[in-house]
Amino acid sequence: MRSWVAQESDPERLAEWVSAIASDPRKGAQALAEQWSRRRANVMAERARVAGLFASQKVIAAQGFRCIAGIDEVGVGPLAGPVVAAAVVLPERFDLPGLNDSKKLSPASRERLAAQIRDCCRAFSLGEVSPEEIDRRNILQATLEAMRRAVTDLCQEVAVDHLMVDARRIPGVSLPQTPLIHGDAIDGSIAAASIVAKVYRDSLMQNFDHQYPGYGFARHMGYGTAEHLAALRRLGxxxxxxxxxxxxxxLLGRSTQDG
Known part of the structure; x- marks a missing residue:
């Protein structure tokens, strides 16, 4: 019963349950009523938090924009693997408990939310820039290129008319853009993009872990952990x-960019 109640996300149903047993004087019934009341309060608080993530988007929509995409990237800092960007257009009415910056979520929560986002969004796309391109372009230009690719592909699916972007503007894109500092933490569409991008890139790194054993890619996803640095020194x-x-x-005796 407790695990079942803990998963209930309909506040109206929870309120009905509380009302049905509120007058029952038995201790067990009162304990259940209190439990359901707490669960309802938690559900309502989470709904309010998620609704708050779309405050900026509502301001943009009030200006007449109807197809607003969130864009975010993942993989700027790692020593290995691609940089990946995702672009996501969510439905006008969207309530996904747990939606948040991907960095604040457990791997299991990210996987679950990414699947839900992909299933219910109006459209999503991914842009990827390889390590070779990163070395040629530098990481900033590679990141912007990944974002451009994601937006370009998205625009082939839906008529995007505004972009919500995490922290930066994407050059070479003619659409209106709203850059938001810490956008993945404060905007729902950008948060959704961050989750989709992170889960996709993690899956790539897990595949690379099988292709290049000994580096621990499935654990650190290419970031410069002690394990990764030791493997680099040992294996090259x-x-x-x-x-x-x-x-x-x-290790190769070359000049560097920040990484």
């Missing part, structure tokens, strides 16, 4: 390592 770089990033570049 793989084809998916960013050769312009320190300490990969230092």
């Amino acid at each position: 770089p793989t084809p998916i390592h960013r050769r312009s990033f320190a300490p990969v570049a230092s």
Whole structure:
């Protein structure tokens, strides 16, 4: 019963349950009523939090924009693997408990939410830039290119008319844009994009873990952990390592970009 109640997300149903047993004087009934009341309060608080993530988007929509996409990236800092961006258009009425910045979520929560976002969104797309391109372009330009690719593909599916972007503007894109500092934490569409991008990139790194055993890619996703650095010194770089990033570049005796 407790686990079942803990999963109930309909506040009206919870209120009905509380009302049905509120007058029952038995201790067990009163304990249930209190439990259901707490659950209802938690559900309402989470709904309010998620609704607040769309405050900025409502302001944009009030200006006449009807197809607003959130864009975010993942994989700027790792020493290995691609940088990935996602662009997501959510339905006008969207309530997804747990929606948040992907960095604040457990892997299991990210997987669950990413599946729900992909299932219910109006459209989504991914943009990816390889380690080789990162080395050629530098990480900033590669990140912007990943975002451009995601937006370009999205616009082939739906008539996007405004972009909500995490922290930056995307050059070379003619659509109106609203950059939001910490956008993945304060805007629902950007948060959704961050989750979709993170889950996709993590799946790539897990595949690379099988392709290049010994580096621990499935655990650190290419970031410069102690385990990863030790493997680099022991085994050398793989084809998916960013050769312009320190300490990969230092192993190869090359100049570096920040990484």
